[in-house]
Amino acid sequence: MANFVKIETVKTQSEAETLAWAESFAKKLSQGSVIALYGTLGAGKTVISRGICKGLGFSGQVNSPTYTIVHEYPNAAIPIYHLDLYRLPPHADLDEIGVDYYASQKGITLIEWPERLDDESILTHKIEIQIEDEQRIIQCSVKN
Template sequence: MNQTIKHFLADEKATQAWAARLAKQAKAPLVIFLNGPLGAGKTAISRGFIQALGHTGAVKSPTYTLVEPYELADIAIYHFDLYRLADPEELEFMGIRDYFSEHSISLVEWPERGDGWLPKADIVINLDYENEGRQLECIAQTPVGEHIVAQLK
């Protein structure tokens, strides 16, 4: 397991296009963790992913609300941004377990801040700066993740 792919993303357009390819392979239930420094493209990945699944409105970072829900025809997508989470136990108070169901896909930015309260990720995406673009590393963590990452190669 732990199949990995790496990909260079030249700009935001390339980032959203890659995220759309990922979305085409995604089926609920699915948990994706997004790691990287501020401004590395975590929200751009989320935006491209959510819009590729059919959401036509804006996709904003849920930095202050912690979670932004998107209800689509047959699935719920939850976009978490845990950057401002003061204590991981706050996730219990917001009913974090209710968000992870058979009919949901969850994208979690800054997952380390919710350590101990989040389920295991199917896929971990690491983003970092590389010259003017970004280097993306996509790592499968479960059999579901393995299948998806294999389709992206």
């Protein structure tokens, strides 16, 4: 299991603030970054994904790939691979989906519901979202 070090904690009061934070966070990412997005249903994982995509220059629509499992956004400054593992059973055969393939590409990989991964070694960043008193507390960690 990889060690992660907390690098930032922010509180946002609205979806617009969360989106703006994610857009600026995207500027800290580089090719090969794999970001795990942890949080309950409705916590804001897809909003953060949308902000990261916007921050990387993607201007199209970003929705959670809940049913398709993967959305690719090749028209950004850096290709973006957006995965949602929610519908997969724990310990599913992720090789069939190609999680390692996407993580090894020269793009940015966003993974919603990374709890389904058996091995976190591919992750470079973790974003954990909690909701408290109608605000989002976003904690970012980076692989040590």
